[in-house]
Amino acid sequence: MFTAPSMQLGKRAFKKYTYPKAWHNQFFKLVTLKIAEDTFAPLFKQGNMGAPNASIRALVAMSILKEGFGCSDEDLFEKCEFDLLTRMALGLEMLDDVTPSLDT
Numbered sequence: 001m002f003t004a005p006s007m008q009l010g011k012r013a014f015k016k017y018t019y020p021k022a023w024h025n026q027f028f029k030l031v032t033l034k035i036a037e038d039t040f041a042p043l044f045k046q047g048n049m050g051a052p053n054a055s056i057r058a059l060v061a062m063s064i065l066k067e068g069f070g071c072s073d074e075d076l077f078e079k080c081e082f083d084l085l086t087r088m089a090l091g092l093e094m095l096d097d098v099t100p101s102l103d104t
Contacts, residue, residue: 003095005084017084027089032061054100058090062100065089077102 006017016022020029035057065086066076079086080099092099 004093005095006093017088022085024085024089027061027065028091031064032057032089032091035060058092058100061090073102 006014009017019025037056040056040060062076062080065079066073069076069079071079077099080090080092087093087097087099090099
């Protein structure tokens with residue numbers, strides 16, 4: 001309960017945060033969810049070596065957001081860590097959902 005930002009927001013903020021046509025919800029629905037991770041499977045070896053430590057879907061969506069925001073890698077990772085709307089756009093709904101590391 002305490003890790004869901006939507007449960008901590010006031011009435012007006014909750015309405016904006018959950019509004020289906022808000023940019024972050026549209027991005028999640030129309031971009032993030034449409035990224036097929038299996039398309040990228042041939043790029044990584046099977047087993048425990050070579051696969052990234054983060055979701056390919058999240059990494060590709062982050063690349064798109066980076067271009068859209070026109071920001072640096074460091075700024076993007078800061079947004080992913082602390083900006084609730086950016087996190088929601090990536091499908092990181094809970095505060096304890098782990099964002100990819102800058103090293104990834």
